[in-house]
Amino acid sequence: MPKAPVKRFRRLPDDEQSRVIEMAWEDRTPFEAIETLFGLAEPDVIEVMRHQLKPASFRLWRTRVTGRDTKHQTPNTKHQTPNTKLCARRMFYVDIAQRNISAEIH
Structure with a gap:
């Protein structure tokens, strides 16, 4: 009988289920991001992975x-996730400013 986290996982659409497993496999995606996006804490993700993967694949994933460290956010960076649109916009304007300066010099 599947446990509560697995039941919650099964209620997600197929594409979101796939995304949870993909994010769990990624080395750089912290468990906190999965919890923020899908409401599954680290123990829940472990239970889901145990249920979804073959035993050998699960053991391989657990050892990884x-x-x-990259699977957990540090307390200092937990609330400092950058707004990607804002960062991209800043980089865009910095690039334009640099082009204008170099055009004035030449």
Whole structure:
């Protein structure tokens, strides 16, 4: 009988289920991001992965993520996630400004 996290996971659309598993496999995606997007905490993700993967694949995944710093956000960066649109806009304007300056020089 599947546990509550697995039942919650199964209620997600297929594309979101696939995304949760993909994010869990990614080395740089912290568990906190999965929790923010899908409401599944680290123990829930572990339970889902245990249920969705073959036993050997699950063991391989667990050895990869156990103790990995990149799978956990540090307390200082937890609330400092950059707004990507804002960062992209800033980089765009900096690029334009640099082009204008170099055009004035030449």
